Amino acid sequence: MKKILLIEDDTALRDNTTELLEISGYEIVSAPNGRIGIEKARSYQPDLIICDIMMPEMDGYGVLKELSGDLQTKHIPFIFLSAKTERSEIRKGMDMGADDYLTKPFEEEELISAVESRLAKAQLLTEKARSGFHDIETDDQEMHSLHQLKNFIDDNGIVERFEKGALIFGENAHANHVYLISKGVVKCHRMDEEGKELITGLYHADNFLGLTSFFENVTYQESATAVEKVEVAKISKTNLRQILEKNRDVSLELMELLSSNISGYKDKLLQMAYGSVRKKTARTLLQFAKILDKGPDQPINIARSDLASVAGIATESLIRTLSTFKKEGLIEIGGRNIKIVDLSALKSVI
Numbered sequence: 001m002k003k004i005l006l007i008e009d010d011t012a013l014r015d016n017t018t019e020l021l022e023i024s025g026y027e028i029v030s031a032p033n034g035r036i037g038i039e040k041a042r043s044y045q046p047d048l049i050i051c052d053i054m055m056p057e058m059d060g061y062g063v064l065k066e067l068s069g070d071l072q073t074k075h076i077p078f079i080f081l082s083a084k085t086e087r088s089e090i091r092k093g094m095d096m097g098a099d100d101y102l103t104k105p106f107e108e109e110e111l112i113s114a115v116e117s118r119l120a121k122a123q124l125l126t127e128k129a130r131s132g133f134h135d136i137e138t139d140d141q142e143m144h145s146l147h148q149l150k151n152f153i154d155d156n157g158i159v160e161r162f163e164k165g166a167l168i169f170g171e172n173a174h175a176n177h178v179y180l181i182s183k184g185v186v187k188c189h190r191m192d193e194e195g196k197e198l199i200t201g202l203y204h205a206d207n208f209l210g211l212t213s214f215f216e217n218v219t220y221q222e223s224a225t226a227v228e229k230v231e232v233a234k235i236s237k238t239n240l241r242q243i244l245e246k247n248r249d250v251s252l253e254l255m256e257l258l259s260s261n262i263s264g265y266k267d268k269l270l271q272m273a274y275g276s277v278r279k280k281t282a283r284t285l286l287q288f289a290k291i292l293d294k295g296p297d298q299p300i301n302i303a304r305s306d307l308a309s310v311a312g313i314a315t316e317s318l319i320r321t322l323s324t325f326k327k328e329g330l331i332e333i334g335g336r337n338i339k340i341v342d343l344s345a346l347k348s349v350i
Helices: 012-021 034-044 061-069 087-095 106-130 138-140 146-156 237-246 248-274 277-291 304-311 315-327 345-347
Strands: 003-007 027-031 050-051 080-081 100-103 158-162 167-169 176-185 187-193 198-202 224-226 230-237 332-333 338-341
Touching: 003 012, 003 034, 012 106, 027 034, 034 050, 034 061, 034 332, 050 061, 050 106, 061 080, 061 087, 080 106, 087 146, 100 106, 138 277, 146 176, 146 230, 146 248, 158 167, 158 315, 167 176, 176 237, 198 304, 230 237, 237 248, 277 304, 277 315, 277 345, 304 315, 315 332
Parallel strands: 003 027, 003 050, 050 080, 080 100
Antiparallel strands: 158 230, 167 224, 176 230, 187 198, 187 224, 332 338
16 A cells, blocks of 8 residues: 655645545555654655645745655655645746645545556656666656646747737747747737637736647647737747657646636637626626736726727727726726726626
C-alpha cells in the first residue's frame, strides 16, 4: 500500500482529503503545519507528499525547499494544494520542483488522478534508474500536466510584446504558432459578411491563443488584438505537436480544456439567442470586470462597441441599457469609464 503524507493546516479539509485518499486505497500520514510535515517526511519516508502553501510555522514553499535539499527526501513526488490560483504562484511552485499544483476547491477525480499519475511516474523513473536506461531526448521534454507545458513555453518560447490595440495575429493568416498569454488581456474577433466585428472571446494571462488543427496547414479563423499591453510566448505548432505526441497526460488535459471551451461557446450562443438586453448587458459588464481583474469601484475602460459585440446586441441598445443601469444606481459612467457601484444588484439582473 502506497503511503501519502498530507500537510494541511485546515482541519476539516485535512480530514476530508484523508478520507478520500484512504477510500482509494492509500495509507495516509498527516501533519497540521510545515515543521511537523518535514519531520514526518523524514521519519515515514512517504511515496508522495501533498502540501498546502499558506500554513503556520512554515509555508509550503519552505517545506519543498527543505525536503528538496535532503538526499533522503528529494526524490519524493511533491504536489502543492492551495487556494492560490495566480499564474505567478503556480509558476513559482513548479519552478521550485513541484510535480503538480492543485487548486482549491478540487474535485475528487482531479485529486486521485494527480496522485495516480505522480506515483506512476515515480515508479517508472525508479525502474529506468535500476535498468540503467536513460532517454535524453524524451526526458528533456517529459511533461505530465498543462502547468509543465506552460512553463516549458514560457522558458523556451519566443516572447513578443504588444501595445494596446495591436494585432497579435490576423484572421486567415497561416496558423504556424500557438500563443500563451503571460500578461494582459486579448480579444479574439472576426468579421461577418456585412463587415461587422464580432468578439468571439476574451482571454487573460495563462490562456492559450491560436489553437488550431495540428495535422493540416490551416489559417487562423479569427483575429487576436491586445485590449491592453500584452506579453505572450509563442511556440511553433510543429514543436507543440511533437511534445503532445510524447506526453499523453498533457494531450488529455489539453483535450479537456478544449472541450470546456466548446461548452462555454455553446452557453454564450444560448445566452445571445434567448437572453434579454438587460441580462446580456449585465452579464457582459461582469465578464469584462472579471477578465480585466477590476474589483468594485474600479473603472472599466472599454469601448461601447466592444461591449455590444460581446453581448451580441446593437451598440445603441447597449448604450440605452447602460443609461438605465446608471439611473438605477447600479453603475457610474464617466466618458469611456464604467464603474460598477452595486455588484449584488447587477448580478441579480442575470
